[in-house]
Amino acid sequence: MSIEVRSIHKSFGSFKALEDVSLHVETGELVALLGPSGSGKTTLLRIVAGLEKVEEGQVFFGGEDASIQKVSERGVGFVFQHYALFRHMTVFDNIAFGLNAKPKNLRPPQAEIRARVSELLKLIQLEWVADRFPGQLSGGQRQRVALARALAVRPKVLLLDEPFGSLDAQVRKELRHWLRRFHDEFRITTLFVTHDQEEALEVADRIVVMNKGRIEQVGTPDEVYHDPANVFVLNFLGNVNLFHCRLDDGKVYFGNIGVEIPGVASDNARSANLYVRPHQFQITRDAGTGTSIKAAVAYVNPAGSVVKIDLKRETGEMIHVEISQAEFAALKIVRGDIVYVSLRDVTYSEYQI
């Protein structure tokens, strides 16, 4: 079922949590709400769930106005960061809660509830914990139980509030992939909140980048990463280097060195900010054609899939560079070496003023 959010306003006291936020989520989509803390992403999720009142604006589920419905009537599955499992109930009773809570005339017979719970336990690969209490499970297991509990009532939409936020890195990765596989199989419209850009880029069909109660950009992971709408999105999704430079005659000048970059208009000379991702650099031993910047190697970290290198320019500015292990092996650089860096695959965008 699709979700439509129309010009939502929400404030807590004098703090404006959401300002004129509109969003459309297609049926069967997996959308991430990404932003720093205080950006309003959790508030938006809670408004969709009906856990928070709105001052202005509406929420529609499949074209139907849900704004007037209570939480218990909306048919949403909500998963909390800290699981919110009922610790005095067994895992089985936790998952069966939503079914048992239905009024008598709508409640399925006990045999059917049992079958549904076992089916969900199988789905989360935790059949053997049915009789345990939440306190006896690990964080990752608890969150899977919380997910099964939310799914038991066959929700129209699934809402996840930083679902993997309090788990350790390894478990987080596993569950992230599990969620993606689960979504590919069942195609429940899902909206999930995260402050982890890696998680959003890896799992979501589309990403909604939020900041200070507003939506900065909506797009596929590819779009928001490679074609960010503004500096905030660029900065938030991955590391970036900032160069204060000069534009003149279609070239970008770093001091005396002029570099041709696609997209630079050949209008009047002016100063500009150029943002470059760490992987958009090339390091060479020799000065080459005179379009590279001289720098000293300040720090090398070869552990990982890429090699992270910090370079110090003669002006004192630091440049963070990532090169492949193969390049690193060919260059054989160590701390203190003098090298030359040049830009590669950098496109100039309008906001880089």
Added chain:
Amino acid sequence: MSRRFVEPSILPGFSLTFGFTVFYLSLIVLIPLSMLFFKTASLSPREFWEILTATRTLAAYRLSFGTAFASAGINAVFGVIIAWALVRYSFPGKRIIDALVDFPLALPTAVAGIALTELYAPNGSVGRYLALAGIKGAFTPLGITIALTFVGLPFVVRTVEPVLEELDPQLEEAAASLGASRWYTIKKVIFPVIAPAVLTGFTLAFARAVGEYGSVIFIAGNMPMKTEIAPLLIMTKLEQYDYAGATTIAIGMLLISFFFLAAANFFQWQLSRKYGKV
């Protein structure tokens, strides 16, 4: 391998604090209690049994424990409601209400007793209207229950409050998102969590009410067989220099109280086992 009395702890101070605990409890609780048994021992078992099972004693026990139980029950219900209001909502005058809850602890109980008697006597400002409805307030078991409810009020409120504060509101949100009605949520999510605290508060209020003397003697009317509580019967015996008789009744109370407290503890233990402590 022989088991040690205590596992040695890395934190120092065990022998000092444990020694002090034993000494202090002996001085304050155990020695006075043993005097009780010592005094009673001057009676023959037959005399002891006769005093304990005299109709007047039994009536006093029934009244004392019955009214204590009723008042603790009333406090359990309304104490939870007051604790809920204090924890969950903020409203003007909240601090005043919060202070009022502790009031019965600070007020000399005799003062409370006199005030309540004034109110609930047949010509008092509340008792007058009760009398119209054919209900006698003061000088009946009802009056005693009212006085005991007054003195026991803080216990349930103060034991349930911290548990309610810790109760994650997200549990209720989770229940609501799963389609549960408010009543179902209270019954299945909130109550099981606060039940052990309610039971503790109930036990404390009950214990306080059983031993209460000051506030009750004014409102009770103290008619033997009808409105004479056990502590008063003990006082009566003492005034007649019947020390052995007084201690016998006291031992009876002690044993019954001990039984109730043990039962409450057992129940509590079962609750915490059932709900698997995290």
